[in-house]
Amino acid sequence: xxxxxxxxxxxxxxxxxxxxxxxxxxxxxxxxxxxxxxxxxxxxxxxxxxxxxxxxxxxxxxxxxxxxxxxxxxxxxxxxxxxxxxxxxxxxxxxxxxxxxxxxxxxxxxxxx
Amino acid sequence: xxxxxxxxxxxxxxxxxxxxxxxxxxxxxxxxxxxxxxxxxxxxxxxxxxxxxxxxxxxxxxxxxxxxxxxxxxxxxxxxxxxxxxxxxxxxxxxxxxxxxxxxxxxxxxxxxxxx
Numbered sequence: 080x081x082x083x084x085x086x087x088x089x090x091x092x093x094x095x096x097x098x099x100x101x102x103x104x105x106x107x108x109x110x111x112x113x114x115x116x117x118x119x120x121x122x123x124x125x126x127x128x129x130x131x132x133x134x135x136x137x138x139x140x141x142x143x144x145x146x147x148x149x150x151x152x153x154x155x156x157x158x159x160x161x162x163x164x165x166x167x168x169x170x171x172x173x174x175x176x177x178x179x180x181x182x183x184x185x186x187x188x189x190x191x192x
Numbered sequence: 193x194x195x196x197x198x199x200x201x202x203x204x205x206x207x208x209x210x211x212x213x214x215x216x217x218x219x220x221x222x223x224x225x226x227x228x229x230x231x232x233x234x235x236x237x238x239x240x241x242x243x244x245x246x247x248x249x250x251x252x253x254x255x256x257x258x259x260x261x262x263x264x265x266x267x268x269x270x271x272x273x274x275x276x277x278x279x280x281x282x283x284x285x286x287x288x289x290x291x292x293x294x295x296x297x298x299x300x301x302x303x304x305x306x307x308x
Contacts, residue, residue: 081237121196122236122281122298169235179285180226181296183235 082106085170085184092160093192100155100187102170108182109175111153113145116167116186128153129175160191195219196284196299204305211272213302215265215282222297224285227256227267230301231278239267239280269304277306 083104092098102111113125127135128147142164144156153170167188171181195218205211217225223244228236242249242256242265249256255268265282279301286295 081235083235085235119201119300121300171235179295180238180241181283183228183237185233185235 081182081184083170083172083182083184085168085187087187088185089188089190091190091192092157094160094162096160097156097158099157100168100170100189102153102155102172102184104151104170104172104182104184106172106182107174108172109150110173110179111147111150112171112173112181113143113153113155114169114171114183116169122169126155157189160189162191165190196282196297200302201300202303202305204307205272207274207306207308208271211269211276211304213267213269213280213282213304215267215299217263217265217282217284217297219284219286219297220260220263222263222284222286225256225258225265226283226285226296227254227265228281228283228298229278230281236281272304272306274306274308277304279303 086101109130111128115123115125124137125139126145131147142159146154167186169186170184173179173181197216226241227239229239230236240251240254240256242258247258253270257266281298281301283296283298
């Protein structure tokens with residue numbers, strides 16, 4: 080266990096559904112991240128939150144909407160997704176500062192039908 | 193920007209043999225490197241890291257070698273075991289003003305297969 084917990088582990092949703100992914104860490108970290116992992120591609124950084132403030136949005140479509148209510152919780156709200164959005168969504172956290180290791184959750188395997 | 197690549201998408205080794213997984217990075221300013229292991233159905237887990245002021249670092253059955261001249265990184269796993277079967281990623285950290293793990297660039301991963 081890395082100390083980063085993601086729910087649900089698996090999610091199947093239709094293109095008209097609205098769902099949310101949840102991430103929680105109690106490691107005392109102050110930065111949290113959403114990554115997308117697709118087959119045969121490197122991890123893609125989607126969003127970065129430092130001290131609850133969004134500091135990076137890597138040109139992610141608006142159908143993905145992050146929320147960070149506090150430094151321990153991170154959500155990814157999903158609506159009107161496309162089949163190509165099917166992937167493993169990984170949450171990570173780290174201490175702010177240089178040379179920082181990211182601690183990853185187990186991921187949510189999302190399938191859009 | 194940084195790009196990180198692994199030389200082989202799949203590596204198959206016999207149980208008990210040593211394995212070497214290679215990685216190349218592009219940004220000469222990268223100064224911190226991490227190897228992650230990702231087992232099926234799980235998120236990536238930290239294995240070992242190395243800073244640019246070192247060229248070798250050893251852990252338990254794992255060794256990371258860094259060659260800054262050719263911007264090459266390798267992970268050596270000694271006496272591989274069935275539990276070593278996983279996808280291995282390298283990640284390179286490029287310094288920037290913000291700090292944090294968003295400075296990490298990940299490679300695609302090498303799938304290590306351990307044959308009995």
